[in-house]
Each structure stands twice: as structure tokens, then as C-alpha cells.
Amino acid sequence: MQDNSNLSVLVIDPNPGMRGSLQNMLVQSSITKIEFAVNASTAIKQVGKRSYDLILCEYDLDGGGGGDSGQDGQQLLEDMRHHKLIGLSTIFIMITSEGVYSKVVSAAELTPTDYILKPFTVDMLSQRINRAIERRAVFLPTYNLISQGNLREAIRSAATGEANHPRYVAEFARLRADMHVALDELPQAEDIYSGILANKSIGWASLGLARVLFTQDKVEEAENVVTKLIEDNPKFMAAYDLLAKCHEMNGAAYRAQKILEEAVAISPHMVRRLRRLGEVALEAGDVVVAEKSFKQVVSRSKYSEFRDPEDHVKLVKTLLKKGDTNQAGSVIRDMEKSLRGNAAIDACKAISVALLHESAGNTAAAVTELNAAVAAVRLSKGLSSELKIGLARTCLSNRLDNAAAEVMLTVMNDVDSDVSMQDAMSVFVKAGRPDLAEGMNSRLMTQVQELLDLSAEKGNMGDVKGAVQTLLEAQHMAPKNVQVMVALSKAILRQLEDLGWDHPLAEICNTQLDAVRKIDPANPLLPGLTEDYHSAQRKYGIST
Numbered sequence: 001m002q003d004n005s006n007l008s009v010l011v012i013d014p015n016p017g018m019r020g021s022l023q024n025m026l027v028q029s030s031i032t033k034i035e036f037a038v039n040a041s042t043a044i045k046q047v048g049k050r051s052y053d054l055i056l057c058e059y060d061l062d063g064g065g066g067g068d069s070g071q072d073g074q075q076l077l078e079d080m081r082h083h084k085l086i087g088l089s090t091i092f093i094m095i096t097s098e099g100v101y102s103k104v105v106s107a108a109e110l111t112p113t114d115y116i117l118k119p120f121t122v123d124m125l126s127q128r129i130n131r132a133i134e135r136r137a138v139f140l141p142t143y144n145l146i147s148q149g150n151l152r153e154a155i156r157s158a159a160t161g162e163a164n165h166p167r168y169v170a171e172f173a174r175l176r177a178d179m180h181v182a183l184d185e186l187p188q189a190e191d192i193y194s195g196i197l198a199n200k201s202i203g204w205a206s207l208g209l210a211r212v213l214f215t216q217d218k219v220e221e222a223e224n225v226v227t228k229l230i231e232d233n234p235k236f237m238a239a240y241d242l243l244a245k246c247h248e249m250n251g252a253a254y255r256a257q258k259i260l261e262e263a264v265a266i267s268p269h270m271v272r273r274l275r276r277l278g279e280v281a282l283e284a285g286d287v288v289v290a291e292k293s294f295k296q297v298v299s300r301s302k303y304s305e306f307r308d309p310e311d312h313v314k315l316v317k318t319l320l321k322k323g324d325t326n327q328a329g330s331v332i333r334d335m336e337k338s339l340r341g342n343a344a345i346d347a348c349k350a351i352s353v354a355l356l357h358e359s360a361g362n363t364a365a366a367v368t369e370l371n372a373a374v375a376a377v378r379l380s381k382g383l384s385s386e387l388k389i390g391l392a393r394t395c396l397s398n399r400l401d402n403a404a405a406e407v408m409l410t411v412m413n414d415v416d417s418d419v420s421m422q423d424a425m426s427v428f429v430k431a432g433r434p435d436l437a438e439g440m441n442s443r444l445m446t447q448v449q450e451l452l453d454l455s456a457e458k459g460n461m462g463d464v465k466g467a468v469q470t471l472l473e474a475q476h477m478a479p480k481n482v483q484v485m486v487a488l489s490k491a492i493l494r495q496l497e498d499l500g501w502d503h504p505l506a507e508i509c510n511t512q513l514d515a516v517r518k519i520d521p522a523n524p525l526l527p528g529l530t531e532d533y534h535s536a537q538r539k540y541g542i543s544t
Contacts, residue, residue, distance in 0.1 A: 004129065005030050010046060012037045012073070013058040013095070022056060022125075029126040040076040044305045047085045054129065055086070057112075059096035059104065071269055071300075074104055081110050082272075083306065088143045091132045111204075138165050142175060149504035151179045153542075170196055170205075177208055183507065186212045203229060203236045210242055219249050237267050244280065253284040261289070271300050278314060287322045294318055298331075302338075309339045309348040310387050316352040320359045328356055344383055347376035351391055363398065370395055374403045377410055385417045389427055396431045404428075405440055412444060415476045448478045452487055464495040468505065475512075482520045485512045486529070493532045501540040509533060 009031055013019050019036050026034055035052075037043035040061055047055075059073040073094050080086045094112040096104065101115055113132050116125065136143075142161060145154035155176050162172040173192050180189040193209035196202060206229040213222035223246040229239045240263035247256035260277040267273070278293030294315035301307045312335040319328040332352045339345045354369035373391055377383060388411050395404035408424050411417050421444060428437040451474035459467040471488040478484050492509040496502060513533060516526055536542075 003030070004133070005032065007031050007053045007129075007133075008033045008035075008051075009054045009056065010035050010037060010043065010052045011056045012040075012043045012061070012076070013056075014038050014061055015058070018058065025122045025125050028122050029129065031129075040071045040079070041305055043076060044079065044085065047080060048305070051087070052090060054091045054093070054132070056093050056095060059094055059100050075270055077112060078110050078270075079306070087147060089136060089140060089147075091129075091136060093128060093132065135168075138168060139171075139175075142172070146175075146179070149502075149507075151183055151503070151507065153503075155179050170200075170202065174204065174208070177212075181208075181212060181215075184511075186216050190216075201232065203233055203239075207236070207238055207242065210239075214242065214246065214249075219246050222246055235266060237263055237270070237273070241273060241276070244276070248280065253280055254286075256280045257284045257286060257289065264293075269300065271297055271304070271306075274300070275311065275314075278318070282314070282318055282321070287318055290318045291315070291322060298334075307339070309335060309345045310384060312339070313348050313352050313387065316355060320355055325356060325359060328352075328359075332356065344376075344380040347373050347380050347383060347391075348387075350376055351387070351394070354394065358394070358398070367398055367400065370398060370400055371403060374400075374407055377407055385411050385414070385419045389419070392427055393431065396428070396433065396436075401433070401436055405436060405443070408440060409443065409447075412477050413447075413473070415473055417476070421478065444477055448474050448481065448484065451477075452484065455487065455491060459491060459494065464491065464498050467491045468495050472508075480515075480519065482516055482523065485516050485519075486523065486525050488512055489516070489529050489533075490525075493529065493536060496536045496540075501536070501542065506533075506536070506542075 009026060011019055011022050011026075011034060013022065013036075019038075023034055023036075026032075035046060037046055043055075043057075057073040057076065061072055061076065073096070077092055077094070080092075086092065091114075092112045094104075094115045096115060096117060098117050101117055104115075113135070114128050116128050138161065142154050142157040145151075145157055158172045158176045158179070162169050162176075165172070173196055177189040177192040180186070180192065190209060190212045193205050193212065196205040197209065206225055210222045210225040210229070213219075213225065223243065226239050226243045226246065229236055230243065233239070240259050244256040244259045244263075247253070247259060257277065257280045260273065260280060263273055264270075264277055274293050275297045278290045278297065281287075281289035281293060294311060297311045298315055301311060312331055315331050316328045319325075319331065332349065335345070335352065336349055339348075350369045350373035354366045354373060357363075357366035357369060370391070374395070377388060377391065388407050392404040392407040392411075395401075395407065404427075408427060411419050412421065412424055421441070425437040425441060428434065428440060451470050455467045455470040455474070458464075458470060468488070468491045471484065471491050474481075474484045475488050489509050489512045492505050492512075496506060496509075510533065513526070513530055516523055516529075520526075
């Protein structure tokens with residue numbers, strides 16, 4: 001018999017009677033390390049503080065008046081996965097009724113470890129928990145390698161798992177495909193998904209295939225796959241999101257909007273989808289739908305741990321486009337009242353007020369607020385690249401050239417930004433200011449050289465980690481610069497030599513060397529660096 005006495009458990013249920021019943025059942029199964037959450041917000045706070053082996057979650061989280069604005073257990077699971085609050089090894093069991101199960105099980109992209117249907121007995125609950133623990137033991141070696149960042153070895157571990165555990169072949173294959181995607185090895189992932197689908201039609205495999213096709217710019221093929229997926233399973237919600245992206249990529253914002261409207265009608269409580277509908281509707285010029293969507297986002301996020309002040313900015317933009325300055329002012333006052341205390345909110349407020357002044361023709365007041373926004377952006381963390389680019393465009397329209405350039409530099413200096421140098425330059429080109437684009441390029445190249453010099457200085461002083469981090473910043477700013485690629489590879493190899501093997505860094509080094517082979521195959525340093533990389537692999541037993 002399994003010993004589950006050391007399992008840590010979080011029970012999420014709005015009903016006090018059900019919480020008590022589950023506690024009694026768990027204690028009878030020798031599980032005593034139990035904590036409770038009454039709604040999604042409380043649960044998110046708790047998993048942010050500590051990890052749990054097992055989460056038991058009621059699907060209907062609003063059933064007891066928990067106040068989560070309709071968020072259900074499936075959406076909570078997706079939030080936890082999206083924000084990386086729980087890992088692959090966390091067992092998540094959904095408790096639900098038979099009627100709800102039939103609606104949810106085939107529609108969810110991110111599925112729980114298991115479902116348990118009400119009513120159930122102590123023995124049934126114990127059996128499901130034991131089965132989940134046994135399943136986790138099968139996957140744990142692969143999960144551990146993934147958590148260490150050793151994706152190459154994790155792929156091999158998953159392949160071994162497929163061979164040794166035929167029952168879990170599809171799940172191990174899914175892990176392999178996900179890891180190939182993480183390594184930007186999209187053709188390999190495509191082959192895996194296609195192989196799964198050749199044997200059986202599985203929703204997540206169709207979605208995975210469509211995603212890798214889309215990422216490889218095979219938009220038409222991706223659209224065909226995801227359209228068929230929706231036809232076969234009209235409630236597979238993530239498929240609608242990807243289909244909308246396909247339409248957007250084809251310049252069909254209105255069609256993208258209609259697809260998202262369909263999805264929201266089926267599943268109305270997912271904030272990220274509502275936000276995207278608002279953005280697409282605003283792009284398509286449908287201010288009515290955009291206003292409705294952003295108002296729902298602001299309302300539903302009111303008590304959320306993931307509340308984003310940028311949603312207020314988007315609502316303000318929509319209302320101003322509609323010509324409703326009074327409501328826009330009310331939204332700004334609400335933002336100021338309910339969200340305060342950090343530079344990100346200061347920046348969002350200043351941007352919103354600037355837009356309000358600009359719409360009223362108060363140029364001087366708008367300029368004052370734009371300068372305040374630029375200063376706040378300089379101090380803030382976590383603001384999206386889209387918000388910053390929008391601020392830069394507004395600065396350009398108000399002839400604040402230096403401010404616009406400064407904002408775009410913060411975008412390029414943000415290592416978490418996915419905005420390329422070309423994207424940054426296009427902001428100025430589209431604004432009719434190619435001269436500013438040239439100036440920005442010059443400033444970026446100067447910064448890159450300064451980072452190269454700083455990295456060399458850190459390396460000479462023995463700060464190998466600092467040298468690598470500095471070059472990662474340079475690589476983000478100039479991703480196709482061979483000098484940076486070579487310097488980063490050298491710095492990583494030195495860190496591996498001095499401080500030991502680091503799987504994620506080694507993968508970055510390998511990627512940089514591959515890029516140099518493609519861009520500059522005759523580079524005289526390439527053979528030596530390649531040999532040093534293989535030597536490091538042999539030293540640490542990564543490769544023979």
C-alpha cells in the first residue's frame with residue numbers, strides 16, 4: 001500500500017461543507033498536510049508562496065459565491081500553467097459533475113491530471129490519488145530534466161519512456177514535441193504531431209501541429225488544420241485563438257474578430273481571450289465590441305492577482321476613438337484610485353491622460369503628460385512592448401523625437417522583449433522619419449559595442465557570469481551580429497569551464513554556433529569554438 005502521509009495538498013472549493021468532507025476523506029487516506037482555498041484568487045496566492053504535490057479543485061468555483069466573476073476550475077488551471085505557478089510534477093485533480101465533465105473534457109487544451117465525478121467515496125478518491133502518483137513516478141525523470149533546463153536529455157528520457165511505458169506513448173510524444181518547440185526545432189515537432197495524428201485524431205495534437213505550421217509561416221496549412229479541429233470539436237477553445245491569429249496574419253482583422261466573438265460566446269470568462277477580442281475589434285474599427293470587451297476585462301480582473309493597468313489604457317483609447325471623453329476620464333480616475341503605487345501604473349496613467357488631452361486639442365498638456373510617461377517607463381518593469389511602442393508613436397505625433405527614441409531604446413534594451421531591431425526601426429519609418437531610424441540604429445550599435453567592451457572587462461576581472469549576462473543583452477539588441485555571437489559563445493564556454501555545466505546556457509551556445517555556421521561559415525574562430533563546445537560536453541559526461 002502506498003504511503004501518502006508526506007503529500008502536501010491544496011483543496012480549492014467555495015463550499016465549506018465540501019471542504020470539510022474532502023478533509024475527512026484525505027485524513028482517512030493518511031493524508032494530513034492539507035491547506036484550503038475558497039476561490040481562484042486565494043488559490044493563486046497560496047501556490048505563489050509554496051508548492052503542493054496535489055491540488056484538488058472544484059470545477060464550479062463560483063458555486064458558493066466565491067466572487068471570481070465566473071472563473072471556473074479549468075480557467076484557474078490554465079492561469080496557473082500560463083503564469084508558471086505550478087510545474088509538470090504537480091498533480092491537479094478536477095472535481096466535477098458528470099454533466100460538466102462531458103462539456104469540459106474534450107474542450108480543454110490544458111487538461112488536469114485526472115477528473116473525479118461527484119458523488120464519490122473515500123476509496124474512489126484514494127484510488128485516483130494513488131493512480132496519479134504512480135503516473136507521476138513514470139514521468140518524473142523527464143520532468144526533472146525539463147525543470148533543470150536539460151531539454152536534450154529530457155527528449156531522450158521521453159523517448160525511453162515511450163518505449164518502456166506503451167500506455168503513455170502519446171503523452172511522452174507530446175512532451176518531446178513541446179521540447180523541440182522550445183528548442184526552435186519546429187520540423188521535428190511537426191513530424192511528431194503528424195505521427196500522432198496518423199494513428200488517432202487527438203485535439204491537442206492537431207493544435208500543436210497547427211501551431212508549429214503557423215510559426216513556420218505556413219499560415220494556410222495551419223488555418224486548414226485548426227478549422228478542421230473546430231469542425232470536429234466546436235468547444236476546443238484554444239483552436240479559436242489560433243484561427244484568429246491566422247486571419248490576422250492574412251490581414252483579415254474583421255474575420256479574426258468574428259472568430260473570437262464565437263469563442264467568447266461559448267466560454268465567456270477567459271480574460272486573456274476577452275482582451276484579445278478587444279484588441280482585434282479596435283484594430284478592425286469596431287469600437288462597440290472593443291468597448292464591451294475591455295470593460296469586461298477591467299471588471300473581471302478587478303480582484304485578480306494578474307490585474308494589468310494596461311487594460312485601462314486600452315479602454316481609454318477605445319472610448320476616445322468613440323468620442324466619449326467623459327467615460328475615458330472616469331476610467332482614468334478608476335485606475336488612479338484602484339491601482340496605485342508603482343511606476344508601471346504611473347506610466348499607464350500618464351499615457352491615458354496624454355491621450356485625453358490630445359483628443360481635446362490640448363497639445364501643451366499632452367506633451368507634459370507624455371514626458372511624464374517617458375520618465376515613468378524608464379523606471380518601470382513589466383510594461384509590454386506594445387504599450388511602449390504606442391507611446392513612442394504618440395510622442396512622434398507630438399514632435400517629441402528624443403522621447404520617442406528613448407522609449408524605443410527601452411524596448412530594445414529589454415531582454416524579455418520579442419521586438420526585433422527591424423521592428424523598432426519600422427516604427428520611425430512608418431511615421432515618415434527614416435532619419436530617426438538611422439539615428440536609432442547608430443545608437444544601438446554604439447550600445448552594442450559598449451556592451452562588448454564591458455563584457456571583456458568583466459571577463460578579465462574573473463566575473464564570468466557577468467560577462468555572459470552582458471553579452472546576452474547585446475545579443476538581444478543585435479541578434480544577427482556575428483561578433484556578438486562569437487563573443488557570447490566564448491563567454492559561455494568559459495563559464496561552463498569555470499563553474500560547471502549549465503544546460504540552458506549550453507543550448508544558447510550551441511544555437512549561437514549554429515547561427516554563425518549559417519551566416520559566416522568561414523569564420524576563423526568557428527572550428528575552435530565548436531571543438532571547445534564538444535570538449536566541454538565530454539568533460540561533463542554530456543556526450544562521448
